[in-house]
Amino acid sequence: MKVLLAGATGTLGVPLVRRLTAAGHEVTGIARTEAGASMLWDLGASSVIADALDREGLLRALDGKQADAVMHQLTALKKPPMRHKDLATTNRLRVQGSTNLLAAADLVGARRFVTQSFFGGYGFNDGSRLLTEQDRFAPAGGGKFDAVWQAVRSAEQQVLDAPGIEGVALRYGGFYGPISVAPLLDALRKHQLPVPPGGGAYASFIYIDDAAAATVAALERSGPDQVYNIVDDEPVRWGDMVGALAAAFGLPKPVRLPGALIRLMAPVVGAMMTRQSLRLSNAKAKAELGWRPMMPSYREGIAAIAAALARPQDVEDETHDGAVSGGRAGDKSGK
Numbered sequence: 001m002k003v004l005l006a007g008a009t010g011t012l013g014v015p016l017v018r019r020l021t022a023a024g025h026e027v028t029g030i031a032r033t034e035a036g037a038s039m040l041w042d043l044g045a046s047s048v049i050a051d052a053l054d055r056e057g058l059l060r061a062l063d064g065k066q067a068d069a070v071m072h073q074l075t076a077l078k079k080p081p082m083r084h085k086d087l088a089t090t091n092r093l094r095v096q097g098s099t100n101l102l103a104a105a106d107l108v109g110a111r112r113f114v115t116q117s118f119f120g121g122y123g124f125n126d127g128s129r130l131l132t133e134q135d136r137f138a139p140a141g142g143g144k145f146d147a148v149w150q151a152v153r154s155a156e157q158q159v160l161d162a163p164g165i166e167g168v169a170l171r172y173g174g175f176y177g178p179i180s181v182a183p184l185l186d187a188l189r190k191h192q193l194p195v196p197p198g199g200g201a202y203a204s205f206i207y208i209d210d211a212a213a214a215t216v217a218a219l220e221r222s223g224p225d226q227v228y229n230i231v232d233d234e235p236v237r238w239g240d241m242v243g244a245l246a247a248a249f250g251l252p253k254p255v256r257l258p259g260a261l262i263r264l265m266a267p268v269v270g271a272m273m274t275r276q277s278l279r280l281s282n283a284k285a286k287a288e289l290g291w292r293p294m295m296p297s298y299r300e301g302i303a304a305i306a307a308a309l310a311r312p313q314d315v316e317d318e319t320h321d322g323a324v325s326g327g328r329a330g331d332k333s334g335k
């Protein structure tokens with residue numbers, strides 16, 4: 001397929017370009033800079049330079065291009081969001097960016113649209129059971145989180161409702177991989193990564209290269225207008241995930257602080273660690289996409305990261321075994 005990929009230079013974008021080209025797809029990435037375009041060229045993709053929030057400029061840049069599918073993998077998060085205002089531009093990319101990319105899909109003749117979504121969109125939960133795609137998503141009443149949940153709902157709904165488009169929305173778990181853990185390891189080293197007593201809320205994670213593999217599977221095999229949870233097999237409490245990272249790298253155990261204090265210091269991440277206890281099922285993705293995570297849990301994933309970081313010369317992007325060749329380094333976890 002000819003694939004137009006927005007976010008091709010990102011954390012997920014880079015391993016996704018690799019997997020798409022390896023599977024025989026022809027990728028045109030949307031880059032914002034010449035450096036990004038040149039990196040995509042090295043990865044075997046062509047590019048257009050455009051800002052996805054500038055509708056006219058985007059459509060101008062795509063004039064005369066053709067594609068079978070469009071993918072939306074945009075965020076404006078260079079680091080994990082601490083405060084609600086850190087999410088404002090990402091919300092715009094989900095709402096306005098989706099509208100603009102659907103216009104782009106129309107222009108290039110694409111009939112398939114794969115978009116990103118986020119496990120946190122399931123809102124405040126108590127973690128007492130596995131959530132499926134049938135469960136309530138992006139509920140009202142989230143206070144300051146409403147803007148985020150409305151944005152992820154909009155990103156999904158626009159694509160699923162678009163006439164003449166086969167829409168697919170992927171509710172990814174939290175990404176992690178050899179590069180994204182670097183700031184976490186640094187914070188652990190400095191005793192600056194607190195976790196709540198008892199480990200706090202559950203979260204569903206996904207190793208970055210498993211997310212890329214699931215995305216290619218969804219492009220190729222999903223039925224029209226489907227939503228999938230893309231998470232590993234074993235949700236984990238934040239405290240256990242961070243504790244396992246510390247243990248694997250011989251770092252100090254994470255500091256324990258009351259949840260209320262963590263929420264005060266970092267309202268977004270703090271609420272995720274204490275109020276959004278989310279355990280997601282990946283059964284639908286497994287059954288319908290023929291996909292399985294290579295890293296079924298954080299244990300295998302962290303072991304792979306430790307192995308990759310023992311060969312630092314190899315760590316330039318995220319692959320399932322951490323071994324790498326060329327390309328941009330750059331995933332950021334917890335977004």
Ligand SMILES: NC(=O)c1ccc[n+]([C@@H]2O[C@H](COP(=O)([O-])OP(=O)(O)OC[C@H]3O[C@@H](n4cnc5c(N)ncnc54)[C@H](OP(=O)(O)O)[C@@H]3O)[C@@H](O)[C@H]2O)c1
Pocket residue numbers: 006007008009010011012013030031032033036050051052053072073074075076077078093116117118119171172173174175176330331332333334335
């Ligand atoms: N990280 C997670 O844990 C997580 C969890 C669930 C879902 N997701 C979703 O998965 C998708 C991929 O995430 P990621 O972590 O790979 O994101 P990322 O590393 O932050 O990459 C973002 C990409 O978006 C591009 N971009 C940002 N603003 C743009 C604009 N105005 N016009 C054109 N391009 C723009 C960036 O280009 P530049 O290189 O020019 O900056 C980059 O290629 C996102 O949609 C995210 O919301 C992420």
